[in-house]
Amino acid sequence: MHVVATAGHVDHGKSTLVRALTGMEPDRWAEERRRGMTIDLGFAWTTLPTGATVAFVDVPGHERFVPNMLAGVGPVPAVLFVIAADEGWMPQSAEHLDALHALSVRHGLLVVTRSDLMDPELARDEALEHLAGSTLARIPAVCVSGATGAGLDELRVALSQLVTRLPAPDVGADVRLWVDRAFTIRGAGTVVTGTLAGGTLHVGDELELVPPGRTVTVRGLQSLGEPVESAPAVARVAVNLRGVPREAVHRGAALITPGTWLSTRTIDVRLATVVRSGHVSGQTGRSIARSGGLAADLPREVVVHVGAAAVGARVRPLGADTARLVLGQPLPLRIGDRALVRDPGTRRIPAGVIVLDVRPPVLRRRGAAAARAAELSIMDGVPDGVAELRRRGLIRCDELVAMGAQIPAEAAATGGWLADPTLLMQRSDRLTAAVTEHAADNPLEPGMPLEVARQVAGMPDARLVELLLGSQLTLAQGRVHVAGPVSGLPDAVRSAIAALRAELAQRPFAAPEAHRLTELGLG
Known part of the structure; x- marks a missing residue:
């Protein structure tokens, strides 16, 4: 099966087109049929001449129902962008294109409806000009009439060709x-x-x-x-x-799928400019166009649309085109997810969003936001296990996978944890120095307790200490000590014991007092 959504201005014939293609009524509510205007999402399906099945998500075109439209197109990979020949490009055409571009929808067809009422070429050319700077640039165009049926056969052929170009889904992926x-x-x-x-x-x-x-x-x-x-x-x-x-x-x-997603309320994102006047503001032709101050221009309170969800969020600008979003409720997100933000005041779409980090660090120290902006500037929103492990140093295996990244082959692993080799080298040097100093200060102890070693090395789990031992340290009976043959008691301790034995030989029933043991260095 393939799923295609409609898009376009109100009353441009989206539902009529779906009805003509499928023979089904996409409008579910009596009020929609009475008013002749789609209010909520509608659904219908058909079998194409090639045998492929296509399900349509019919979305409303009125500006009051844009949230419903976004819920329909959010998870869908392709679109029928509908323009009426007798009206041409209209305000909701532009807003729907903004949304589709922000969500990086790249597959679709331009369908010029009501071609029996007016020559469709002018509307088609105008629409193609607006689409030219978006992710839907160069999509095929078909002119049809839902009333007469003209062009529907050509549209079915174009749909058959469209579905062959859609990327194959990962049927083994987490749901x-x-x-x-x-x-x-x-x-x-x-x-x-x-x-x-x-x-x-x-x-x-x-x-x-x-x-x-x-x-x-x-x-x-x-x-x-x-x-x-x-x-x-x-x-x-x-x-x-x-x-x-x-x-x-x-x-x-x-x-x-349980245990495979991270539900998060805080995400770091890159912002993408939307389509205006037939081109993408910023660097034309790029789906993520770097802007000069897009983050600073956003309202501090926005609505984030991802999938079928719409949640309020607070915006904290970080760089020119990067920001931290604090969501009103947790959402299951991964690195690389696409979303968009709407201004609740103007009800417009100022930017698209690509998720860069679903477990961002807390920004407490002065200068932390600037440092974070610099770090985000080189992140591309593609899940990369090597890069994530390098940035974090330590991470649980299941958490890295839940972010959408693969476990790096070179990562050291134990107890469900992954560790970056560079971090292990640094922490191993720190622990070796601490254990050596501990042995010098506490010659009678058989080594540093494992829990103390964990704290000294700054590890979240005692099992990770084993990765720091290398050739210089050994773990035995819950203690970490310097590797090598046991050299016996230190000279000072042997001398003190010899003196104590001599005293006991003369007075075998006179147990040494505490102050005497301290004098001998045995207290």
């Missing part, structure tokens, strides 16, 4: 299903729907619902209205859940 609808069916219970972009769902799977962070079981699955035992990505799915009431689920929640 993250953004919920775009939640409802109750009598006798079945809670049902959620969404676009499965990666992984595979099975009946009987245990998943985590976030928020609120509770375990649920897949009681049943449907795809395209039919019950199935499993559903591989990409797919539109309806999931019947056991273990959660309807009231606990809302649009923007996510069903995830």
Whole structure:
């Protein structure tokens, strides 16, 4: 299956087009059909001449319903961008393009509708000019009429070609299903729907619902209205859940594979400028265009849209195009995730977002923000296990994988931890010096206690001390000591013991007092 969303200005014929392609009614509400205007997300599907199945997510075009539109296009890889021949490019055409560019949607078709009412060439050329500086530059264009059916066969052929160009989904990936609808069916219970972009769902799977962070079981699955035992990505799915009431689920929640995602409230991001006047402001043609002060221009309170979720966030600018976002609620995110921010005051989209770090460091010291901005400036949003380990020094294996990165082959590992070789060398030198000094100051002790060694080395887990031993240190019976043959007691201690034995030989029943042991260096 392939999933394609619609986009475009209100009343440009998106729902009519979906209806003509599928023979299904995408508008679910009676009010939508009465008013002739899509308010919420609609769904329909069809089989193309090649046998490929395409499911459509029909989105509203009115500016009041942009959040609903964003919930529909967020997880979808391709779009039908709709322009009416008799109206041409309109304000919501521009805003929808801003959103698609910010989310880095790269696959689609430009569909000029109502071509029976006016020559579509002018509207087509105008739209292509606006698309030229975006991620949808150079997409094919088809002119159709939903009323007469003209061009629909050509559109079906173009759709068949489009789906062959879509990237193959990773059906073995960890599941993250953004919920775009939640409802109750009598006798079945809670049902959620969404676009499965990666992984595979099975009946009987245990998943985590976030928020609120509770375990649920897949009681049943449907795809395209039919019950199935499993559903591989990409797919539109309806999931019947056991273990959660309807009231606990809302649009923007996510069903995830347990233990494989990091739910975070703080993320460091790169900001991408959006499309204006037919080009991308900044460096034209780049999906992430570096801007001069985009972060500083953002309002301090924004709404972040990712997947089907929309959450409030506070903005802390770091660099010219980097910022820290503190989300109003935790979201399961990974490095490289795409999102966008909306200004709740103007209801406009000032920037797109690419996630650079889902576990950023706390910025407490003076100058920490500037140093962090410099660090973020060389990060590209591509998950890189080697780079992440180098930056962090130490990290748990499962946490690195949950960030979206692979475990580096050269990493030292023990007890579920990964350690950067450079950090290990530095900490090993520190520990060797401390153990040597401890032995000199405490000649009677058999070595430094393991817990003390952990603290001295600055390690979060005592098992990591083993990685610091090398050839100079040895761990035995819970103590770390300098490696090498046991040299016996120090000369000073041997002399003190000899003196004590001589005194006891003369007065065998006179046990030495504490002050005498101290004088001998044995106290």
